[in-house]
Amino acid sequence: VTLHQGELVCLLGPNGAGKSTLLRTMAGLQARLHGRISLHGDDLTRLTPAQVARRLSIVLTERIDAGAMTAYGxxxxxRHPYTNWAGQLSAEDEGVVRWALTAVGAADLAGRQLNTLSDGERQKVMIARALAQEPALILLDEPTAYLDLPRRVEIMRILRQLTRQEGRAILLSTHDLDLALRTADQLWLMAADGSLQTGAPEDLVLxxxxxxxxxxDEVTFDLQTGSFRLLEQPIGQVDLAGNGAGAFWTMRALxxxxxxxxxxxxxxPVQVEVLNGDGRYRWRLxxxxxxxxxxxxQALLDVLENKR
Structure with a gap:
């Protein structure tokens, strides 16, 4: 498999399939069992740690206990791969740090201590740290875990923006299937046996x-809606007439x-028509x-339940 510059790739698969293991192996944190990992054509095992750190960065799920360290710190x-033996930052290094914070929308967090940040803010800072390495490739292990929906969307937007504007290649593992389908350029699907299929999200769905x-045995993927639904014996059939948002949410409710x-x-035997007049929805049953x-x-569902 190959990662290209400017691509956002989501690694999906069931628990235990080996997604985190793959990311750690790609980053050189675990020894590979077989095969070859190349960075810009160079074998990963032949590169020094400093050379690897200048080409790729990784953000793991483990929380860092950094005490009173600031986000800027x-x-x-x-910048460690670029500094001298004393770890002193040059003016150029300082500029890169400020740029990385700005790129992820975290410039206002620079002076905050890490232990005062929310999960979403902390994740943005972690991505900024990875970006400060100026790598061609960024690996992230479940970067949206533990975040609420708006923060998950924001993180995915930031990552997508980094691929588009900065030309980074980004590979992330996630269990947020809907967001992955909507934002990824490519999907890597890892089955329970470790086998891998890759391609455009829509191709893999179809x-x-x-x-x-x-x-x-309990859920199935619905090609029409692009989501998973429960496998249940229907309690009845309804013919729905209407279009737009009203029809969509009526179908969801039914x-x-x-x-x-x-x-x-x-x-x-049961027909429902969605009516929309004066900005108000009504339903003819x-x-x-x-x-x-x-x-x-709710009134529609109550009537259907009472008349079954």
Missing amino acids: LVALG SGAFGCTFPS ERAGFAVEQGRNGA NMNGQSQICLSL
Whole structure:
């Protein structure tokens, strides 16, 4: 497999497949069992630690207990491969540290102690530290773990921006499948047996490889929605008429309640039409020869539940 400059690649797979092991091996932190790892055509094992550190950086999941160290101080550690024996920062090094903090949107955190940062802020600083090494390749092991949804999206946006604007190659492992599908240029799918499939996210979805990477008797990957859904026997069928956001969320609500939803199925015993007038949604339910208007999705679900 090959990583190219300017690409954001997400490494996906079930727990225990070996994603972290692969990242550590690529970074030279673990000895490889077989094969060859090349950086710009050079065998990784033939490079000195300083040479490796100038070409790649890695951000692991382990939290660093840095005491009262500031964010600036941590990012400055990324300049270690370039400093003299005393570790003194030159004016150029100082400029790179400031640039790295700015690149990840963390310039305002420079003077903060690490133990006062939130998980999202700390992760941005860790990425800045990796960026301060000025590597061609950045490896990250689950960088969005423990973050809330807005922070996960922000971190992925930052990483994608670094590939686009700075030309870095970035490989990260993640369990956030939806974000990976939406943001990655390439996916590396690692199955439970350690085998690897690579390609554009959409190609891997359409070929069935994405769904097969996460086999389960309880969930299945839905090609139509690009998400996993529970495998349950439907409690009934509903024909849905409508479009746009109203129809999308109506379908979500009906499927969550256990109904199989189809669109354009004439003659279905239960029909729901999404109405949108004056900026308000309403739902017309036709069932058992009767028609009624529901003013909310909860009201619609309540009626369907009571009339089953």
